[in-house]
Amino acid sequence: MSNYQPLSIEFKNGSGIWLNDTQGQRYLDALSGIAVCGLGHAHPAVQAAIADQAANLIHTSNLYRIPLQEKLAGKLVQHSGMEKVFFGNSGAEANEAAIKLARLYANNKGISNPVIVVMEKSFHGRTMATLSATGNAKVQKGFDPLVEGFKHIPYNNIDALNELANEDLNIVAVMVEPILGEGGVVIPDPGYLKAIRAFCDKHKCLMMVDEVQTGMCRTGKWFAFQHEDVMPDVMTLAKALGNGVPIGACLAKGEAAELFQPGSHGSTFGGNPLASRAALAVIEVLEAQYLEQRAAELGNRLLDSFKEALSAVKGVSDIRGKGLMLGIELEKECPDLVGLALNEHLLINVTSGNVIRLLPPLIMNDAEADQLVSTLSKILKKYLK
Ligand SMILES: Cc1ncc(COP(=O)(O)O)c(C=O)c1O
Known part of the structure; x- marks a missing residue:
């Protein structure tokens, strides 16, 4: 179907942060398949784990116990503090799954018209419920009637949240990205998540963090909520969890962790042996190489270098980032930059119209980081001239 508009380039293989196209040209991948390949391409440990697992057992269904899935859950619980x-x-x-948890939470309390507070400019997915939660009219256009029960408020605005307490709403959850990804790499003020936690405690609703893009060490912590001294009730993951093998996870703690009972939710493929094994391999590499620390270090290096190279360039309005989630905001819309960068053998993304989004692999070395800065800075200076 025509829902994508892919660039005509075709990649044949990759290694680390590099991709090779079918013409034998090499590209620096500063996007990681949209925050997926955190360990880069063809990572030996992930590759070996997948091959070995495929040779033994790919799928059995959740009708049977899956020890690899249990082990993976244990690792995620250990790193997140969820249950x-x-x-x-x-x-x-x-x-x-998170939205369904919030609905069950409401149902158990006898609430028939529950409201989940969500943020403007957020992105939570393309299914009917997640696009209804998403704070972007473009994503929702044409899909009415939307799923009801979502209330959108501005991101990074605690007053707007607290004001909702004066409205006649049955708020059962607040769902938030710790950093807006698709919404333009927007980093909220320090204390934002803590204030949401306080609201949720006061009004007895669930704090649900969407770490699909920010999770798995990308921002310099295992999960971005850990930059603040808070614990959510629910956290969601996907993207980098399997380094490209499709897997998503919804983690919960306390009351929220007990809501699903046999029959309340399910997935044929979810957590199958192949995906679980791949994710376990990813976690083992993240642990062994302390890649959350490396992401923080590399992020600082990139941020400092980009600021040095571009701060004084007219047309660049902001340079920001946390770990390896970086945004360079321009004064004007710049979708054409993706193609211009491709011509220079660099893969980047532009989101929210005027924000260059960089999500490079966590295994990048210093020289590669410096090459990213010099290549992109050169392209940008020429572009903005
Ligand atoms: C924060 C966030 N949540 C959810 C999603 C949806 O994930 P998927 O495309 O795997 O359904 C994305 C994808 O970009 C995302 O960035």
């Missing part, structure tokens, strides 16, 4: 995990196959599915 239980449901596995699906994508970010949208992980968020669907």
